[in-house]
Amino acid sequence: MIDRRQFLGLLGGVTVVGFSACSGRPGSSGVSAPPSTTPPDATTGATGPSGPGSVPPHRVLVIVQLNGGNDGLNTVIPAVGQYHDLRPTLAIPEATRVALSGRADLALHPSLAPLAARWTAGQLAIVESVGFPDQDHSHFVAMDQWWRADDRRASNGWLGAYLASLPTTDPLYATALNSSAPLLLNPVNPAAVVFRPAAFGFGTAFDDALLIAMTDPVSSDPLRAAAQGALARSVAAVHDFSKSVAGGAGADTAQPAEQQREGGATLAEGLATAAKLITNNSNTRIVVVSASGFDTHANQLVTQETLLTDLATGLETLMTAVEGAGMADDVLIVTTSEFGRRVAENGSGGTDHGTGNVSFVLGTKVAAGVHGEVDLTNLVDGDLKASIDPRTIYTACLDWLGADVAAVLGTRYDDVKLLA
Amino acid sequence: MNDREAVAWLYRRAGFGLPADATTVAVGRGAQAELLRLVQTASGPAPADPWDDAQLPYDPTDQQARLYAIGTWLSSMIAGSDPLRDRMAWFWHGHFVSALDKVRVGRLMVDQIRLFRTAALGDFGSLLRAVTIDPAMLIYLDGGLSTATAPNENFGREVMELFTLGVGNYTEVDVKAAARALTGYRMRPRLQTATFVARNHDDRPQRYLGVDGVHDVDTVVGALLAHPALPTFIAGELAGAMLGTTDDSVVAPLAEAFVKSSFDIAALVSATLSAGIAGAGQEVVLAPVPWFVIASRVTGATVPVRQALAGLSAAAQVPMLPPNVAGWPGGQAWFASGTVVARANLAMMIASAAPVDNPAIEAARGGDLDALAGALGMISPTFDAASKKAIDAATTPRQRLALALISPEFVIS
Numbered sequence A: 001m002i003d004r005r006q007f008l009g010l011l012g013g014v015t016v017v018g019f020s021a022c023s024g025r026p027g028s029s030g031v032s033a034p035p036s037t038t039p040p041d042a043t044t045g046a047t048g049p050s051g052p053g054s055v056p057p058h059r060v061l062v063i064v065q066l067n068g069g070n071d072g073l074n075t076v077i078p079a080v081g082q083y084h085d086l087r088p089t090l091a092i093p094e095a096t097r098v099a100l101s102g103r104a105d106l107a108l109h110p111s112l113a114p115l116a117a118r119w120t121a122g123q124l125a126i127v128e129s130v131g132f133p134d135q136d137h138s139h140f141v142a143m144d145q146w147w148r149a150d151d152r153r154a155s156n157g158w159l160g161a162y163l164a165s166l167p168t169t170d171p172l173y174a175t176a177l178n179s180s181a182p183l184l185l186n187p188v189n190p191a192a193v194v195f196r197p198a199a200f201g202f203g204t205a206f207d208d209a210l211l212i213a214m215t216d217p218v219s220s221d222p223l224r225a226a227a228q229g230a231l232a233r234s235v236a237a238v239h240d241f242s243k244s245v246a247g248g249a250g251a252d253t254a255q256p257a258e259q260q261r262e263g264g265a266t267l268a269e270g271l272a273t274a275a276k277l278i279t280n281n282s283n284t285r286i287v288v289v290s291a292s293g294f295d296t297h298a299n300q301l302v303t304q305e306t307l308l309t310d311l312a313t314g315l316e317t318l319m320t321a322v323e324g325a326g327m328a329d330d331v332l333i334v335t336t337s338e339f340g341r342r343v344a345e346n347g348s349g350g351t352d353h354g355t356g357n358v359s360f361v362l363g364t365k366v367a368a369g370v371h372g373e374v375d376l377t378n379l380v381d382g383d384l385k386a387s388i389d390p391r392t393i394y395t396a397c398l399d400w401l402g403a404d405v406a407a408v409l410g411t412r413y414d415d416v417k418l419l420a
Numbered sequence B: 001m002n003d004r005e006a007v008a009w010l011y012r013r014a015g016f017g018l019p020a021d022a023t024t025v026a027v028g029r030g031a032q033a034e035l036l037r038l039v040q041t042a043s044g045p046a047p048a049d050p051w052d053d054a055q056l057p058y059d060p061t062d063q064q065a066r067l068y069a070i071g072t073w074l075s076s077m078i079a080g081s082d083p084l085r086d087r088m089a090w091f092w093h094g095h096f097v098s099a100l101d102k103v104r105v106g107r108l109m110v111d112q113i114r115l116f117r118t119a120a121l122g123d124f125g126s127l128l129r130a131v132t133i134d135p136a137m138l139i140y141l142d143g144g145l146s147t148a149t150a151p152n153e154n155f156g157r158e159v160m161e162l163f164t165l166g167v168g169n170y171t172e173v174d175v176k177a178a179a180r181a182l183t184g185y186r187m188r189p190r191l192q193t194a195t196f197v198a199r200n201h202d203d204r205p206q207r208y209l210g211v212d213g214v215h216d217v218d219t220v221v222g223a224l225l226a227h228p229a230l231p232t233f234i235a236g237e238l239a240g241a242m243l244g245t246t247d248d249s250v251v252a253p254l255a256e257a258f259v260k261s262s263f264d265i266a267a268l269v270s271a272t273l274s275a276g277i278a279g280a281g282q283e284v285v286l287a288p289v290p291w292f293v294i295a296s297r298v299t300g301a302t303v304p305v306r307q308a309l310a311g312l313s314a315a316a317q318v319p320m321l322p323p324n325v326a327g328w329p330g331g332q333a334w335f336a337s338g339t340v341v342a343r344a345n346l347a348m349m350i351a352s353a354a355p356v357d358n359p360a361i362e363a364a365r366g367g368d369l370d371a372l373a374g375a376l377g378m379i380s381p382t383f384d385a386a387s388k389k390a391i392d393a394a395t396t397p398r399q400r401l402a403l404a405l406i407s408p409e410f411v412i413s
Helices: A004-023 A081-086 A110-120 A139-147 A158-164 A208-213 A222-244 A267-280 A300-324 A390-401 A405-409 B003-014 B020-029 B031-043 B063-079 B083-095 B106-119 B124-132 B135-140 B153-164 B172-181 B217-226 B229-242 B248-260 B265-280 B288-299 B305-314 B331-335 B337-353 B359-366 B369-375 B385-393 B397-406
Strands: A060-066 A076-078 A098-100 A103-108 A124-130 A174-177 A192-194 A286-291 A331-336 A357-362 A369-371 B206-208 B211-214
Touching (some): A060 A267, A060 A390, A098 A110, A103 A110, A110 A124, A110 A357, A158 A286, A158 A390, A192 B337, A208 A222, A208 B385, A222 A267, A222 B331, A267 A286, A267 A300, A286 A300, A300 A331, A357 A390, A390 A405, B003 B020, B003 B031, B003 B083, B003 B265, B020 B031, B020 B359, B020 B369, B031 B083, B031 B265, B063 B083, B063 B106, B063 B305, B083 B229, B083 B288, B106 B135, B124 B153, B124 B265, B153 B172, B153 B217, B153 B229, B172 B206, B172 B217, B206 B217, B229 B248, B248 B265, B288 B305, B288 B337, B288 B397, B359 B369, B359 B397, B369 B385, B369 B397, B385 B397
Parallel strands (some): A060 A286, A060 A331, A174 A192, A174 A286
Antiparallel strands (some): A076 A103, A124 A357, A331 A357, B206 B211
16 A cells, blocks of 8 residues: 555645645735745745845744733833832732843843843844734734734735745645644645644544545635645645654643633643754744733733743743754744733733733844833823834844745835844 | 525524435425524524533533533534524624633533523524623623723723624724723622622713713613614624625625614524525535534434544634634634644544434445435535545445545535
């Protein structure tokens, strides 16, 4: 019997390319991105002349999404009186904060101690007051702005637009862990989506030949054809994933499997999976890890402590793994969250939806330091004024990947340089 | 659509599918008559409640009670005799979202689903009012902690953005006004019922959505019902789910019917399904739960609840555990690879559990694929070439059935 790998080797290229072509529908092209005339080579990661100089091959981008709106003010804490005044019960006590060497005006949440060492090592950029200028406090409008790079007409995610400009990619080239990642959405090179690594495999009753047979010939109905394409890619993704992340990332912790919602896996679990994937599968270039729970309208102190501990644990696991694999210079990690929270606490032990927020950019090649500032004396309706456009971070990400930034975002956003 | 397709369509969108023998009977009566029957049944007294309260203690630490709450609902959808009621309860769960991981107490989520089952086709205003002060909702969107001195905006915002009006139809001032007018209810997972504590309520009249004097739950609901965006928003949500389209030309007459009926959900549902029978509908990708329920019903399979829920969890859709307050995403989001893989594994569980004399298994055994399509209650009378090829190549009837269940023709339409 032909084995899984040989079979996919025979069919994968032809079938998947076929689907890529047919599942692209009118009006579903990139975020104002015409296909690049000199696309990067998806196999080697080498870039064409459209990129900013020459980018080393095998570069990896990891985006960590803190869904629900992380409270940035209790993540990177400003040492000013207004902070205490507006947060009588939620202010993090000075004694427990984690110091940032050389920055007496800022400190980290106590759960983020591992990041202080990265700061000292010059591997951490802190970007303050990140946010789009016109925010309306809706989670879904805000997430949509982030995913589409604030272009409402875009049918693809901003990284999806980049993926769509590439030739057919490896099935795990872009992988979303824990949750789907609409920022990767595109009809040409869809991302693999792995909710729970331990469950990402076909039972023995199916052999790949039967599943692949379902995908050819391609239906004339676009939606059915898209379903066939998804099956073909899933078969290939499972094959590669099981080699890279053997046995998954360990047991799910908080809830039994049957009571896990989508996105229920933690950032620590997702980032541990990302570490295995990146270090074992050289074809993986973009990983998005998401977790929710950051919408802390109530009981914020306990909830955020747990979530930031997960984040710090996961980031340290990932960075240690890539160092161990000699890939430290090849991996850039960025954290995002759709908005920050109201500066004043709300009285339910939580904070309501705000605007400006903090992002971390991590890696050996970042422009370490603090970019932008938090100004608690200049609030807009009780919210921090967002002063750094998220597309500044996207520009750095796309530069990192060697992409043509202007083709994806329409223009570059580089008021702040985040890469060294 | 011909008569058979119209009946199959109706039961897939307004219920959880129909096996072949029942389809034959229903075709004899006609799709419009079936629609009337479905609506009448779902508007009448609710059938026996599937949950046993003795197994649902008010205990936020009781994991077993959570499993029982979810599993019993899933099983009752599969076994149910009032398909439109069950389908609408599922719809309202995805619309007025609460989630068990925050609510924690199985009983409280069950009580909310009971509300959806009871009020599934009733008066929308009454449902909206009941949901607003429902204990599980008060926990999920923090209304149960919101007081006059410290109003919490969570519910105040989402009730407009996601439950009634949609983005762009209210201001930040309205969010704050709603939050203040709804203060005073006290609820948390350790409590069994919500109580209204007058001293925690801000009773000062507010101007809310252009209406003066809004100060409590009744006046908030009144202002929402008076808002011109509400009928279109609700009709659009239902059309998206049932018809697979939110096109203005389809939704506008439905919204009008909703207004004319003074927000009678049964009238809106009837108008929506009639439009669908008349051909207004588009394709719909079945989400994992309705797909699993339909597949289980038409094959007669009983997959053990724990196994079923583990599979659905891998597919990213467990009843009572929506990912966030917007509910589950729909459409091609269900082509995510994790869902594709989990659906295949669930299909094999279902096929393995189907009784030997089920017509679908018999058709799969005989290799008659058109009979298989009919037995599965598919709208499409047959399979596409690729699915036919794969099903023919499978070596066992159960493999064939499983492939049929994951075919685009079964999953979509």
